[in-house]
Structures are given as structure tokens and as C-alpha cells.
Amino acid sequence: MNHHPARSGAPAVTQPRFATSETVDFAIVGAGAAGGVVARELARAGFTVVVLEQGPHLHKEDFQHDELAITALSALTNDPKTQPNTFRGSESEEAKVRPVVQYGRLVGGGSVHFTANYWRMHEIDFVERSRKGAIEETGFTDWPITYAELEPYYSKVEWELGVSGLAGASPFDPPRSRPYPLPPLPIKPAGILAERAARKLGWHAFPAPMAILSQPYRGRPPCIQCGFCKTFGCEVGAKSSTLAAMLPDAAATGRCEIRSLSYVRKIKLDKRGHVTGVKYFDSGKREMFQRARAVVVCANGAETPRLLLMSRSNLFPDGLANSSGVVGKHLMFNGYAFAGGLFEHRINGYRGMVVTRVIHDLYELDPRLGIAGGGGFDFRFDWGPIGFALEGLPKEAPNWGAEYKRMLRDYYTRSVYVLAHATQLPMPTNSISLDPKLTDAWGLPAIRMTFADHPNDLKLYAYLLDRAMELLDAAGATRRWAYPLERVFPEVHLLGTCRMGNDPATSVVDRFNRTHDVPNLFLVDGSSLVTSGRGQPTMTIQALAFRAAEHAGRLARRGELSKRS
Amino acid sequence: MSQGPLSRRHFVGIMAGAVAATWITGARRLNVSGIGASGSVSGVLSAAQRRDLDALTALIIPTDEDAGAREARIVDFIDRGLTSFAGDQRTLFEQGLTDLESRAQRSGGRAFADLDPAAQLALARELDAGKSEFFGAVRVATIAGFLANPEYGGNTGKVGWQLIGFEDRFGWQPPFGDYDREPSPG
Numbered sequence: 001m002n003h004h005p006a007r008s009g010a011p012a013v014t015q016p017r018f019a020t021s022e023t024v025d026f027a028i029v030g031a032g033a034a035g036g037v038v039a040r041e042l043a044r045a046g047f048t049v050v051v052l053e054q055g056p057h058l059h060k061e062d063f064q065h066d067e068l069a070i071t072a073l074s075a076l077t078n079d080p081k082t083q084p085n086t087f088r089g090s091e092s093e094e095a096k097v098r099p100v101v102q103y104g105r106l107v108g109g110g111s112v113h114f115t116a117n118y119w120r121m122h123e124i125d126f127v128e129r130s131r132k133g134a135i136e137e138t139g140f141t142d143w144p145i146t147y148a149e150l151e152p153y154y155s156k157v158e159w160e161l162g163v164s165g166l167a168g169a170s171p172f173d174p175p176r177s178r179p180y181p182l183p184p185l186p187i188k189p190a191g192i193l194a195e196r197a198a199r200k201l202g203w204h205a206f207p208a209p210m211a212i213l214s215q216p217y218r219g220r221p222p223c224i225q226c227g228f229c230k231t232f233g234c235e236v237g238a239k240s241s242t243l244a245a246m247l248p249d250a251a252a253t254g255r256c257e258i259r260s261l262s263y264v265r266k267i268k269l270d271k272r273g274h275v276t277g278v279k280y281f282d283s284g285k286r287e288m289f290q291r292a293r294a295v296v297v298c299a300n301g302a303e304t305p306r307l308l309l310m311s312r313s314n315l316f317p318d319g320l321a322n323s324s325g326v327v328g329k330h331l332m333f334n335g336y337a338f339a340g341g342l343f344e345h346r347i348n349g350y351r352g353m354v355v356t357r358v359i360h361d362l363y364e365l366d367p368r369l370g371i372a373g374g375g376g377f378d379f380r381f382d383w384g385p386i387g388f389a390l391e392g393l394p395k396e397a398p399n400w401g402a403e404y405k406r407m408l409r410d411y412y413t414r415s416v417y418v419l420a421h422a423t424q425l426p427m428p429t430n431s432i433s434l435d436p437k438l439t440d441a442w443g444l445p446a447i448r449m450t451f452a453d454h455p456n457d458l459k460l461y462a463y464l465l466d467r468a469m470e471l472l473d474a475a476g477a478t479r480r481w482a483y484p485l486e487r488v489f490p491e492v493h494l495l496g497t498c499r500m501g502n503d504p505a506t507s508v509v510d511r512f513n514r515t516h517d518v519p520n521l522f523l524v525d526g527s528s529l530v531t532s533g534r535g536q537p538t539m540t541i542q543a544l545a546f547r548a549a550e551h552a553g554r555l556a557r558r559g560e561l562s563k564r565s
Numbered sequence: 566m567s568q569g570p571l572s573r574r575h576f577v578g579i580m581a582g583a584v585a586a587t588w589i590t591g592a593r594r595l596n597v598s599g600i601g602a603s604g605s606v607s608g609v610l611s612a613a614q615r616r617d618l619d620a621l622t623a624l625i626i627p628t629d630e631d632a633g634a635r636e637a638r639i640v641d642f643i644d645r646g647l648t649s650f651a652g653d654q655r656t657l658f659e660q661g662l663t664d665l666e667s668r669a670q671r672s673g674g675r676a677f678a679d680l681d682p683a684a685q686l687a688l689a690r691e692l693d694a695g696k697s698e699f700f701g702a703v704r705v706a707t708i709a710g711f712l713a714n715p716e717y718g719g720n721t722g723k724v725g726w727q728l729i730g731f732e733d734r735f736g737w738q739p740p741f742g743d744y745d746r747e748p749s750p751g
Binding site for chain 1: 711728729741742744
């Protein structure tokens with residue numbers, strides 16, 4: 001093991017460099033929201049760790065306010081040109097090339113460019129199937145763990161990463177063991193309007209829990225309200241990405257190497273069916289093999305099942321850890337409804353963070369509606385100038401000419417949007433699989449998505465859209481407009497494709513994210529989620545990551561990684 | 566991964582499959598230093614083509630009491646783009662401009678830029694109604710250039726940002742707008 005200076009980050013740290021022939025304790029695939037947590041926890045617990053990340057290792061100095069460069073595409077996310085996807089609405093259709101999956105492709109993953117909404121799931125999300133009943137044509141089921149079991153890890157996420165919020169502010173909040181470590185960020189005009197609307201409807205607007213620092217915390221500075229959160233990296237490190245909040249700690253242990261530009265293509269097994277390491281392409285597309293005593297895949301809900309399916313072998317002809325046949329199935333994203341409103345006075349939504357108030361009164365719906373699931377609302381403004389000019393105006397507005405220009409002038413500083421985030425049911429027919437024909441720039445099979453919305457979900461989104469319009473009315477909008485309910489690809493919340501469960505016949509990982517089939521293989525990311533909650537899955541993914549890392553470390557210390565649990 | 570989904574994906578969505586995408590996605594490959602501090606442009610379009618294109622962009626974002634595409638120098642943004650990051654659209658633009666020229670000659674007996682405003686508008690509407698790929702690309706390029714960072718050469722003097730009320734301060738504190746002042750308006 002050699003040490004070499006990492007490029008940046010204060011204080012300067014030296015990360016180790018492991019030889020690929022050296023057997024490290026853990027190889028982690030993906031340095032995103034989950035991988036960053038798992039790497040830090042395992043390295044701090046004393047294990048040697050190599051994190052293989054397909055994207056580059058950027059630093060906060062690299063993050064600029066350049067909408068044309070960033071919002072555009074692919075500076076911080078996967079590039080559909082080199083990693084194309086295909087899409088079909090059902091198994092009987094021919095899949096066509098279409099960019100349908102989007103994720104952060106750099107060290108820090110999607111936590112670098114996300115909006116940073118940090119909702120916990122509620123108690124109901126873990127037991128909704130048994131409380132509310134089965135739903136036809138779905139794989140709707142309870143989680144193998146409860147909210148109470150996950151609660152300490154939710155608190156851990158808030159304290160270890162740095163989340164701002166106000167405990168007890170929402171009457172619908174689940175119980176918590178600790179307050180937030182940081183007070184809420186300052187309210188913005190859209191938040192004032194959310195409070196006004198909620199009061200009128202008898203609802204409750206509460207300070208948005210955000211993974212953005214409202215005050216200095218653990219050596220990181222607070223938010224400067226630059227207004228470029230969503231789709232941008234944070235240039236001061238106030239956004240609690242794993243790049244800013246977790247990976248410097250991992251590097252500081254001297255036991256964790258973050259190996260960027262390393263694209264894992266296969267997980268290798270020995271004859272006993274135990275993982276021995278990962279094959280990957282380095283930055284020069286040379287094939288390498290990193291030996292490891294255990295592997296944790298944190299590649300996201302699309303790339304994780306893809307990697308398992310690409311890792312088929314004699315022992316696992318249908319894909320690694322896929323004796324259940326459910327790898328890739330039950331793909332979920334969350335659902336959305338979106339509406340905009342024009343107001344009389346200046347909102348200036350572009351100034352500062354995206355969301356400051358959230359409404360959870362419809363987290364569970366009146367059962368008389370006959371609609372499963374529920375949703376949450378936020379009042380937001382998340383357009384850069386170009387994005388707004390292309391898509392922010394009402395659909396019926398002209399998109400060029402004198403009237404268009406007048407509307408640009410009048411609307412940019414006076415518009416607010418309501419976004420409803422909602423449940424999406426898990427369906428076995430919605431899946432990630434390998435495209436049989438199309439390959440990426442490395443010659444690997446492209447991601448093929450098969451997806452259609454469940455009729456219940458479409459009803460839910462339509463219901464929530466009506467409520468979003470009511471909220472805008474109640475807030476005093478002088479004009480409001482709905483966006484079409486059609487699904488907008490690419491999708492970013494990639495969930496459910498290697499679901500957690502107690503039964504190896506119907507799930508891929510156990511209650512601690514260890515695969516049922518392979519004792520030294522763990523999967524920790526959105527793929528583990530059994531239900532979609534109502535939105536904002538990162539918080540839950542990271543709570544699972546802290547818990548899984550603790551368990552994996554415990555097994556490793558006891559020498560039980562190669563034994564079946 | 567909890568990137569709030571909609572605006573960004575709408576944004577990406579309209580790009581996907583559209584030739585116009587290059588104006589957004591390709592621009593980041595443009596080396597800003599290559600633009601030249603003097604703002605000098607060495608593009609691919611002829612002087613006549615530049616006049617027609619300038620006139621067309623000026624219909625998309627017209628000049629009124631506030632600056633429009635013309636003052637923002639969108640024609641430079643596009644012409645420069647065609648020599649660099651949007652090089653793959655050179656043919657589309659050249660053919661589109663040739664077609665525009667012949668339409669102008671047919672309907673008014675002169676170059677597009679020399680038609681009277683009503684005739685120009687009628688031709689632009691004709692292209693838009695016919696879902697012209699060229700017109701669509703010009704529209705997106707004009708809007709993107711108008712509101713992009715001025716270093717790209719199309720938001721000259723920040724006139725695009727001034728129009729919509731965007732201040733490039735990149736650091737704010739309360740009150741952000743009118744509703745979070747005391748007392749807040751009704």
C-alpha cells in the first residue's frame with residue numbers, strides 16, 4: 001500500500017493506494033450517497049476499503065454557476081451518448097433507444113447535484129401493505145424492518161452528514177430520538193406563500209428538512225444562498241453531499257482509497273460461490289481486477305441490478321444473487337405532479353435554496369378516496385434562466401416573439417411552483433434488464449427499462465395535481481397552470497430493483513442488505529427499497545447504509561463474512 | 566439522488582432527440598478562452614447569412630424597450646458555435662438559411678433581412694407551423710445564448726439576465742423578495 005496526496009480538500013489528506021493484487025477488506029462499487037457512507041463507516045471501523053467510482057473526482061473549486069455547461073447534461077451525470085439506455089412500455093414491445101435513467105456520475109454521486117430534501121420515511125411506509133391491504137398486479141409488500149428499527153440511523157444521517165430542520169414542526173412527523181443538529185434555513189417568499197396556503201386549507205407547512213448547513217458544522221461553512229443547488233455542485237461545501245461530508249473522513253483514516261474513473265463490469269466468484277473481487281475498466285479502458293474479502297454494491301437502482309445481471313456465471317446463470325429471479329424487478333421512481341403560479345409581488349425564487357416549506361397533510365389519504373399511497377408538497381423555484389425560458393412558462397404561452405418576451409420579463413421573478421412528490425407502487429412488470437443488442441462505449445450491455453404506470457398511481461398523481469392547484473389558489477396566485485401528468489424521463493429516483501426481504505424466494509437482500517445468495521456480497525442503495533415512500537429517498541438510503549455498514553463490519557470482525565447468516 | 570426532478574428533466578426532455586440539444590449540451594465543450602477577449606468572431610456564415618440569421622433571432626426575442634436577441638449578439642453566439650461545439654449543425658443551419666433566403670425571394674423578392682417586419686414574421690410563423698427543424702434549433706439556440714453566462718458570447722452586457730430580472734450575485738440573504746419583508750404584501 002502506497003500513499004499519495006489527494007488533490008484537494010482541507011485539511012490535506014493522503015489517501016492510500018492499494019495494489020489490485022492486494023486483497024482489501026471491502027471493495028465498494030459506487031461513491032454516491034450510499035457508497036460514501038459505507039466507505040466512511042467501514043474505514044473508520046478499521047477496515048481497508050477501495051471505492052470504485054466510474055465518474056471523476058471533482059472538488060468544490062470545480063463547481064461553477066454555468067447553466068449552459070451544467071444544467072445541460074452530463075457534466076455531473078451519466079452521458080446518454082456513451083451509456084445509452086433503451087425503453088419499452090411492456091415486455092411485448094421492442095425497446096427503443098431513449099435516455100431514461102439519470103444518476104450522478106462522479107465521486108459523491110447524485111448527492112453532489114441534488115436539491116437536498118431530506119424527508120424521513122414515516123412509520124406507515126414500512127407496513128402499508130398489511131395496514132391497507134393488497135393491490136392487484138403489484139408486488140406491494142411490507143418491509144422486513146420497521147421505522148423504529150431504522151430510526152437511530154435516520155438520526156445518524158442527520159448528525160453525521162449535517163441536516164437542517166425543526167423537530168416536531170410537522171404534526172405528521174414520525175417519532176425521533178434526537179432533534180436536528182442544525183436549525184432550519186431562512187424562509188423564502190415561496191415558503192411564506194406555502195404557510196399562507198396551508199393555513200387557508202387547514203393544513204400545516206413546516207420548515208423543509210434539508211441536507212444543507214444553516215450554520216457552520218464540523219469544519220464546513222453554512223449555505224451562502226447562491227441559488228444554484230439543484231443540478232449544480234456546491235462551491236462552498238455547505239451541501240451535505242458525501243463528497244463534502246463523508247469521503248474526507250474516509251480518506252483521513254488512511255485506509256480508504258477512492259479510485260475514480262473505474263467502471264466495474266463484473267463481480268467475480270470462487271467455486272464456493274463467494275465473491276473474490278471486482279473486474280473493472282480503468283480510465284484507459286484497461287481491464288483490471290481488484291481483490292476483496294467482501295463487495296458492497298452501491299451503484300444505484302439501475303446500475304446495481306445491471307451489474308448483477310452482467311455478473312452471471314455457472315453458479316448463477318440468471319445473474320449474480322438472483323436465485324429469486326427478482327433482480328431488476330419492482331422498479332420504482334416516485335411519482336410527481338407539478339403546477340406553477342404567478343403572483344403579484346416579487347418572489348425572486350432564483351435567490352437561495354430551492355425549498356423552504358413542505359406540507360405533509362396528504363401523506364396518508366382519506367381511505368374513502370380509494371387511492372393507495374399519498375404524497376407531500378413543496379413550494380419551490382428551481383429554474384435557472386435558460387431552463388425557465390424553455391419550460392417555465394404556462395404551456396399555452398407562446399414560445400417565441402413579442403408576447404413571449406413580455407412573459408419572460410413578467411414571470412421569472414414572480415412565479416412559484418408546487419411539486420407534489422408521491423408514492424409509486426412496485427410492480428413486477430416494471431424492470432431494469434440488459435438490452436440484448438445495444439452496448440455502451442465499453443462494450444457492455446445497455447440498461448433496458450420496461451415501465452408502465454399502475455392505474456392507481458395515475459389516479460393519485462391526478463388527485464395531487466388538483467390539490468397543488470388549490471394550494472396555488474389559496475396562496476393567492478393571479479394565474480396558475482398545471483404541467484401534464486405524463487412521466488418525464490430520464491428518471492432520477494431509481495428504486496426497488498433488488499428489494500429487501502426475509503424470504504430468499506421473493507427478495508434479493510436480507511434485512512441488513514446482505515444478499516441471500518452470496519454471504520460476502522452486500523447491496524446498499526435505492527435498489528433495496530421495498531416501497532417508494534412519498535418521495536425524497538436519499539435519507540432512507542443513507543440510513544440503510546449506516547445500518548448495513550455497521551452490520552457488515554460486525555460480521556467481518558467475527559470472521560462471519562463467508563458464513564451464511 | 567434526491568434531485569428534485571421536474572425542471573431539470575423537462576429541460577433534458579426537450580433536448581432529448583432534438584437537434585437543438587447541441588446548443589445546450591455541446592456548449593460546455595466550447596473553450597471560452599477561444600472566443601477571444603476582443604469578442605471577434607470567426608464564424609462559418611457569410612455576411613448575408615449572418616444578416617438573415619440576425620433578423621430571424623430578432624423575431625424570436627425582439628427588441629422593444631428592452632434589448633433583444635440582436636443586442637445580445639445571438640448571431641455571434643450561433644456563428645461561433647457552428648465553428649466549434651455545434652459543428653454538427655453547420656449543414657442544418659446553412660441549408661436552413663438557404664431555404665429561408667429562397668422563401669424570402671419567392672414571397673418578397675429580396676433577402677429575408679430586407680423584408681418588412683410583417684413579411685418576416687409571416688415567414689417565421691410558416692416555419693414554426695411546419696415544425697421546421699431549423700427554426701426549432703434557432704429558437705433554442707437563441708434562448709440559450711440570450712440567458713447563458715456572457716462568456717459564451719450571447720448575453721452581451723448581461724441584457725438577457727436584466728430582462729428577466731436575474732442578478733448574478735450568487736449569494737443572498739433575507740429578504741429575498743417582497744413576501745418575506747415585514748409587513749409582507751397581501
